[in-house]
Amino acid sequence: MRFFLLLILSAFSMSAAAEVKEYTLTLRNHKFVPATLTIPANTKVKLLVVNEDATPEEFESHELNREKIVTGKGRITVYVGPLKPGKYPFFGEFHMDTAQGVLIAK
Amino acid sequence: MLATLLLVFREVLEAALIVSIVAAATRGVSGRGAWIGGGLALGVVGAVLVAVFAGGIADAMSGMGQEWFNAIVLLAAVVMIGWHVVWMSRHGRELSLHMKSVGSAVSAGSRPMTALLVVVALAVLREGSEIVLFGYGLLAGGSSVASLAFGGLLGLAIGVALGFALYFGLLKIPMRHFFSATNGLLVLLAAGLASTAAGKLVQADALPTLVDTLWDSSWLLTDDSLTGHTLHILVGYTAQPSGIQMLFYAVTVAVLLVGTRFFSHPVSKPAASSPQALA
Numbered sequence: 001m002r003f004f005l006l007l008i009l010s011a012f013s014m015s016a017a018a019e020v021k022e023y024t025l026t027l028r029n030h031k032f033v034p035a036t037l038t039i040p041a042n043t044k045v046k047l048l049v050v051n052e053d054a055t056p057e058e059f060e061s062h063e064l065n066r067e068k069i070v071t072g073k074g075r076i077t078v079y080v081g082p083l084k085p086g087k088y089p090f091f092g093e094f095h096m097d098t099a100q101g102v103l104i105a106k
Numbered sequence: 107m108l109a110t111l112l113l114v115f116r117e118v119l120e121a122a123l124i125v126s127i128v129a130a131a132t133r134g135v136s137g138r139g140a141w142i143g144g145g146l147a148l149g150v151v152g153a154v155l156v157a158v159f160a161g162g163i164a165d166a167m168s169g170m171g172q173e174w175f176n177a178i179v180l181l182a183a184v185v186m187i188g189w190h191v192v193w194m195s196r197h198g199r200e201l202s203l204h205m206k207s208v209g210s211a212v213s214a215g216s217r218p219m220t221a222l223l224v225v226v227a228l229a230v231l232r233e234g235s236e237i238v239l240f241g242y243g244l245l246a247g248g249s250s251v252a253s254l255a256f257g258g259l260l261g262l263a264i265g266v267a268l269g270f271a272l273y274f275g276l277l278k279i280p281m282r283h284f285f286s287a288t289n290g291l292l293v294l295l296a297a298g299l300a301s302t303a304a305g306k307l308v309q310a311d312a313l314p315t316l317v318d319t320l321w322d323s324s325w326l327l328t329d330d331s332l333t334g335h336t337l338h339i340l341v342g343y344t345a346q347p348s349g350i351q352m353l354f355y356a357v358t359v360a361v362l363l364v365g366t367r368f369f370s371h372p373v374s375k376p377a378a379s380s381p382q383a384l385a
Binding site: 053054055056057058062063065066067068069070071072074076077078079082083084093094095096097 | 109112113160161164169170172173236239240242243244246247305308309311318324328329330344345346348
């Protein structure tokens with residue numbers, strides 16, 4: 001049990017200490033700009049989702065296990081990865097007909 | 107309109123299924139309608155408040171407030187369900203015996219109905235706040251009130267109908283198995299909520315995933331399919347779970363099973379003490 005806690009704590013401190021690269025996704029007219037974003041695989045990155053629309057949106061991805069509301073004119077930070085190389089679709093749940101995008105890890 | 111219907115349906119379904127399990131689990135309790143109704147009403151008020159303060163919640167905890175808020179709401183529901191499950195393991199048998207012999211309602215007595223009221227309220231709060239934000243966005247974006255109301259009410263009606271279907275399905279379970287069945291469902295529900303909470307804390311960067319993707323069953327059942335979504339609500343299914351989610355799930359099931367064993371036979375000492383070896 002103690003060993004296990006140590007394992008969690010060390011993993012936590014490592015993840016907190018690592019320098020992470022930042023990428024920006026902008027929501028404009030309920031579309032993601034860019035709709036395709038390439039990030040390095042096998043490393044944690046920080047996604048900044050900036051909502052330029054006046055209405056709220058929910059950034060969501062089943063493949064990334066992420067779900068987060070961004071208010072109108074608001075911005076959120078979403079950490080993703082380390083990801084295996086591949087394609088990870090994401091969408092805006094409040095405007096699913098337009099707000100679609102894909103993250104490419106390579 | 108279709109987008110509104112689908113979103114409202116998805117959110118309502120989650121709350122409706124949880125409420126129907128709670129409603130079934132409180133079968134025969136007099137005045138349970140008021141408890142559940144109270145939970146629904148509190149949930150709706152909470153949903154509006156959460157939506158109004160969404161910006162403030164999101165900015166808290168260095169931008170990770172939303173994750174922490176959701177995780178706390180989910181874990182609070184887990185604790186409340188756990189309390190009820192352990193309580194029922196002690197009193198469930200006498201309750202079903204009583205209901206079989208008398209065929210009438212029993213008074214809530216010392217039963218932790220407050221716990222289930224909180225579970226109902228939190229389920230509605232979580233799902234309802236998204237509907238409020240979505241609806242506000244559509245109205246602010248110039249959508250017509252009529253199309254929003256029509257889609258929303260239709261989505262609400264379908265979600266509630268499925269909740270009732272589950273409820274009446276559960277009532278068909280024979281009385282002598284009834285409370286074990288609803289208790290089992292509550293354990294799986296709690297485990298699923300705990301796993302979702304773990305996911306939120308990973309997203310908040312507060313917990314490691316341990317294993318990023320334990321398995322990928324999206325080829326079989328995706329999260330956004332109706333079956334996948336329903337199973338996600340009921341038993342916590344997710345196509346690509348992380349290691350920490352599985353750990354939260356397993357620990358919740360283990361704690362509740364040990365808890366029910368431990369408390370269900372207060373007189374037989376050897377049987378009650380054996381699960382301690384696991385802890």
